Amino acid sequence: MDIRIIKKLLEKYYEGETSLEEEAMLRDYFNNEDVPQELKKYQSQFVFYQREREIEYQNYDFALPKGREIHHTKKQLYWIPAAAAVILLIISIIFFLPQNPFSHKQSNVITVTDPDSTYRITEYALYAVSENLNKGLGKLDKLEYLQEGMNALNKININLSNKESN
Amino acid sequence: MLLIFDFFVFNTVEENEYISKIIPLQDKLYRFARRLLKNEEDAKDAVQEVIIKLWEKCSMIDSERNIEAFAMSVTKNYCIDKLRTRHIQLVPIKGIFPTQKSLNPDIMLEQKEELEIVEQIIATLPAKQRAILQLRDVEGMEMSEIAKIMKMKPNNVKVNLSRARKKVKEKLEAYENGYKNY
Numbered sequence: 329m330d331i332r333i334i335k336k337l338l339e340k341y342y343e344g345e346t347s348l349e350e351e352a353m354l355r356d357y358f359n360n361e362d363v364p365q366e367l368k369k370y371q372s373q374f375v376f377y378q379r380e381r382e383i384e385y386q387n388y389d390f391a392l393p394k395g396r397e398i399h400h401t402k403k404q405l406y407w408i409p410a411a412a413a414v415i416l417l418i419i420s421i422i423f424f425l426p427q428n429p430f431s432h433k434q435s436n437v438i439t440v441t442d443p444d445s446t447y448r449i450t451e452y453a454l455y456a457v458s459e460n461l462n463k464g465l466g467k468l469d470k471l472e473y474l475q476e477g478m479n480a481l482n483k484i485n486i487n488l489s490n491k492e493s494n
Numbered sequence: 495m496l497l498i499f500d501f502f503v504f505n506t507v508e509e510n511e512y513i514s515k516i517i518p519l520q521d522k523l524y525r526f527a528r529r530l531l532k533n534e535e536d537a538k539d540a541v542q543e544v545i546i547k548l549w550e551k552c553s554m555i556d557s558e559r560n561i562e563a564f565a566m567s568v569t570k571n572y573c574i575d576k577l578r579t580r581h582i583q584l585v586p587i588k589g590i591f592p593t594q595k596s597l598n599p600d601i602m603l604e605q606k607e608e609l610e611i612v613e614q615i616i617a618t619l620p621a622k623q624r625a626i627l628q629l630r631d632v633e634g635m636e637m638s639e640i641a642k643i644m645k646m647k648p649n650n651v652k653v654n655l656s657r658a659r660k661k662v663k664e665k666l667e668a669y670e671n672g673y674k675n676y
Contacts, residue, residue: 342663344656348634369670373631373662376612380632385524385541 329357331364338370515561516545522562522633523569529628530573532617540576544569566643570625577621615665623658630655 337354340346346354357363358374440446523544528537547568548561616624622644629640641648 342656342659344652344659348636351631351634369667370663372608372612372666376609377631379609380525380529380628383521383525383528385520385538 329361331367334367338367512549516548516565519562519565520545523565525632526566526569526625526628527573529616529624529632530570530621531576536576540569540572544572547572560639560642563639563642566629567645570643574621611669612662612666615662615669618665619658619661623654623661626651626655627658627662631659 334354334357337346337350341351341354355374355378358367358371359378363371440449520541524537524541527540527544528534531537531540544565548565616627619627625644626640629635629643630637635643637648637651640646641651644651646654
């Protein structure tokens, strides 16, 4: 390889401006070619870097600590009760709603579209209401007794006050 | 109850996946730790520690994230911490320089000796420069990747790399001149 190219690359190399490819060229040159005397002083670095690449870590069998499993399980534990609580909450809300989809009680609401039956049903409903109302009003007759009693009391009251003023 | 929880933990799959990811990186991690700590035993311990640390943080490592850069970064942090707490500076550099009269010139010519001197010279560099030199000139990493590992700006990496390379050159020259003068 041309020494001038190598010299230029070395210049760039010491400025930190060589690309990885250019550095590979330098490494190849100093490791494989017959280096002239004037470049000999640069050789040892590149030979050293090449050798360093080949160093291996000869201790492949390692045991991973079991500690992490516990750590992991703990992490998993947090969301399970949380999820259970949320599910329980949702179920209970649905169950206790006024319109419970799980209950089999018949709804009080009837939908009618036919005008004739609408009339009849309305009539019946109003009749039922008035009958019940009358039933309720019938009990009010007893209030008359109360009124009579009250009148009698009033009379006594007036008599008493007359006597006192005399 | 425990059986239910076990169902959610896929240890073996994760473990295998992690091991398959970490094994190809071990050499690189070891070389990096060795360069930073300047000691083989400490470097081995460092690799073990880092592998365990990474395993504990395994859930953080997804396939998208660059596990190599992450592992190197963890190694760097571990080694820098170790260096800070280490009081005795290993590898005394002065002993090998040619000012010592006991050196035999014939041995000096041997390449092995010369390579050892390069290693000693690199060992005198500051830890940051040592790390960058290792990542670039030995591992052949891209500048952007080194910047990520070192948590530095790419331009800063370049400056430090240039400084480290120049220092190696200067010290080698000083060594050679010293030898010739001697």
